[in-house]
Amino acid sequence: MSHPYLDESFHVRWSTLAPAAVEADITLALERAEQKLAEVVNQDRGRLSFESVIMGYEDALRELNESWGLVTHLDSVCNGPELREAHNKMLPKVSAFFAKIPLDEHLWDLVLTYSKTQEARDLTGTQRRAVDELLAWFRQHGAELPPAKKKRLEEIEAELSQATQKYSENVLDSTNAWDMVIDDVAQLKGLPQSAIDAAKADAAAKGLGTPEAPKYRFTLKAPSLIPVMEHAEDDSLRKRVWEGNGTVGRGDKYDNTALVWQILRLRHEKATLLGKPQFADYILERRMAKTGRTALTFTEDLHRKVKSAFDREIVDLQEYRADKTNTDVRLLEPWEVAYWSEKRRHERYDFDHEELRPYFPVDGVLSGMFRIAEKLFDVRIAERQTTFTAVGDGSGSETPAAPAESGAVEVWHPEVKFFDMRNADGVLIGGFYADWHPRDSKRSGAWMNYLKGGWPPNGERDRRPHLGLICGNMTPPVDGKPALLTHDEVCTIFHEFGHLIHQLFGNVPVPSLNGVNVAWDFVELPSQLMENFCWERESLDFFAKHNETGAPIPDDLFKKLINARNYMSAVSMMRQLSFGKLDLELHINHSTDENADLDRLGRTLLKDYIFPTNTEPPSMARRFGHLFSSPVGYAASYYSYKWAEVLDADAFTRFQHEGVLNPKVGRALRDNILSKGNSEDPAKLFRDFMGRDPDPNALLARAGLA
Incomplete structure (x- = not known):
């Protein structure tokens, strides 16, 4: 293969994706994308159509998006010196290409001209939304700026890409150090x-x-x-x-302090260039919250509702420690909080999360989770045989690791597994990789992504399956024994699987509106809703089986789990709110405070949000990858977790009322939300599923804080 990153095969041939091939392949992909965009721009203005303009524009970028997606994915799971060098060499060029798209006056004129045609005015449904969304996207990204401001915007995008990549590398390297x-x-x-x-x-x-x-x-x-x-x-x-x-991200050669301020300043400058007072208003304009003030008010309202419970839980823990150590009540040290919290949980509920590990072998969890999905969503999920071959030298002479007739699917690491998902009639919806355990070359956290976006049959276009992935850093296997997970890790797997099915069930013919390409404060609804199945007896029995005996969780242990569910729930909720508060405050009110002490500022902003300790911890901002490891990511949007949690807490009540594993409700979720992507307004999608607007008290009720 002369250009392995551009291979059109559905299953990726990972053994051919050598770092040495990145520069040539991505350079070619950039040239092809440039040429295809030029063809779209230069088409006959008297014969413009939805297919030639909107779909032509999307098709022009697909190869570059998918090939660069392979590079960035490998950077996340197989990071090493050669790949890092190759990635960082091409990053400015790729960033500059995408930054120029909305600033191309000829392309913008084409889209604008088409939007005023009779055909465009007559569009309805998904096609109408696609045109409206593309117009809004171009305007939001600077299409109407004067030339000098366009030039500066391009420079900002390039600087942001490099600064956020360096931030991410510092987090990984300092973690491993x-x-x-x-x-x-x-x-x-x-x-x-x-x-x-x-x-x-x-x-x-x-x-x-x-x-x-x-x-x-x-x-x-x-x-x-x-x-x-x-x-x-x-x-x-x-x-x-x-x-x-x-x-992590602090001190010596891995310090991210200056990068945090640089990224904040660049985002603020970008927002002001585009006519917004600050970055939060810019980034939230086309999301459910609409403005930074709305998101901040949402966060502060929740804070007020849980503050008294939060304060009580802090005092209770301080008094518990004093009683157990026969000492005076005092502020805890930050390294004492989790220890004394767990000790008190164990004493109060006679419950230790470690008791549950034998019931959560990772393969059993996955198998049971898939069975739940099959029952709810009328699909079939089957594991495929996999094969691993180390990456070649990039010369193009590599032998395929697995001949096509063997049926084996290549993976990027021996621990990775692959699965097919099909409809009940056997039609392939998509496939996905699963990579669950930590490695030094792999970034922290858990995430879902897709490598190839699919679409349904439409006109002359055949069905294209999705190709996704789910990754995490869960408890690894030891001495040949199965990996036994904590309940929290199980919830994380269900969370990422929720994102995955949102993508795989995507059935929108316009790729940019399909799958998880939705408003950021709506994207966490499917993922967080799936976590609820980790707390219900009926669904737990599908996957919580003892790794040696196969027995389900005993009733008394299950009762302990449920009784302890809302233990210190206000502290837990306030921790999440503190992340959202810090994020919004930095992007709304402090993005140009480059001379401020990051730690002192964080303590001031979060005075009523963080668990008070005797030793003050350093700011989370230096290792807050959600905010600073990519040009946008969750910047000014971390509140989305709680925003969507209000939706998921309410939406799951329908399962509780009509049947936790009721296929009718599962099908309604698939048809009304999971398959719809961004083809309709998210508020309408929620109403279509629930028959009403969301209940704002649902989250507090579930947490025992109403």
Whole structure:
């Protein structure tokens, strides 16, 4: 293959995607996109049509979007020096290309001219929305700016791309730069055996220790960090990990402080260039909230409603610790909060989340989750055989890792799995990769994305299946035993699967309106709604099976899980609100405060939002990838999680009333929301499913805070 990143095959041949091929392939994709756009622009103005203008524009960009998507995906899951260099070399060129599109006066004139034709005026439904959305997108991205401002906007976009990429690299590199190796297992008292075994295996994998004298290695990846913070009895051990976590994006060569201010300043300048007072108003203009003030008011209203419960929960925990240690009530240290919280949860409810691990082997969770989806949405999900071959040298002479007749699907790492999803009639909806465990070359967190967007049959266009992926950093397997997950990790898998089915069920013939290409404060509705199935007995029994006996969760353990669900729910909710508050305040009121102390400013802004501790933690902003690891991402939009949580809490009541696994309700969700993408206003889609507007108190009621 001479240009592996441009290969049109549905299943990606990962072994051919060498870093050495990135520059040539993306350069060619850029040239082809430029040529195709020119053909669209130069068409006969007397014969303009929806197909030639709107669909022609989308088709012109598809190859570049998909090939560059492969590069950015590999940067997320297989990051290394050669790939990073290749990615960063092409990033400014790709960013500049996309930045120029809405500023191209000839292309803008074409779209505007078509929108005024009789054919365009007569459009209805999805086609009408596609034209309106494209017009709004061009205007929002500077199509009507004068030449000098257009030039500056292009420069800003290039600077933002490079600054956010460097920010992301600093987070990954500083996370990997820290570890803690323990020689004496006695220091690990209180830790679950699963965490001790994982730390021992991690050390051995790094060549540390021997079978006779093992060592135990801990990192800042969630499956390693969280058990220490919640269970280690050694206060100094928790302190070391907390201090280590504070080095992410902070200090020495990985410090993100200056980048945070640079990104904020560039976003603010971009917004003002485009006629908005600040970035939040700019970015939210075409989302459900519409303005930064609306989003901030939403956040502050929720804050007021949970503040008294939040304060009570803080005092209760402080008093509990004082009672247990026979000391005075005082502010906790930040490395004490999770530990004493878990200890009190265990005592109050006789419940330890570790008791649930044996019921959540990762393969069993996935299998049961798929069965739930099959029952609710009338689909079939089947695992495919996979094969892995290390990436070649990029010369184009690689042999395919898996001949087509074998039926095996290539993957980018041996742990990755692949699945097909089909309708009940056997028609392929799409396929998806699943990659669940941490690696040094893989970014933190969990996410869903797609590599190829699909569409339904339409006119002369045949059906095109979707190709998606779901990734995370869950508890890994140890010593050949199955990976046993926490309940929180299970919820995360269901969350990402919710995003995935939103994409795979997308049935809109216009790609830019399909799947997860919806308003950002609506996109979390399907993902957060799916988490609810992790709390219902009927759905849990589909996937919560003991890894050795196959038995379901015992009734008494299930009752403990439910009883403890809203334990310290105000603290949990306030933590999320604090992220949204910081995000909005930075982008609305403080985006040009470059001389301000980032830590002091954060403490001031979040005085009533964060759990008060004796030692003040550094600002989250330096490692807040949602906000700063891409030019837009969740910037001025982190409130979306809570906004959509109001919707999901309300929407799930229909399942509770009509049947948790009722196929009729599942089909209604698929038909009215999951398949619709951005083909209609999201508020209407919600009403179509629920028959009414959302109940604003649903979230507080579910959290026991109403």
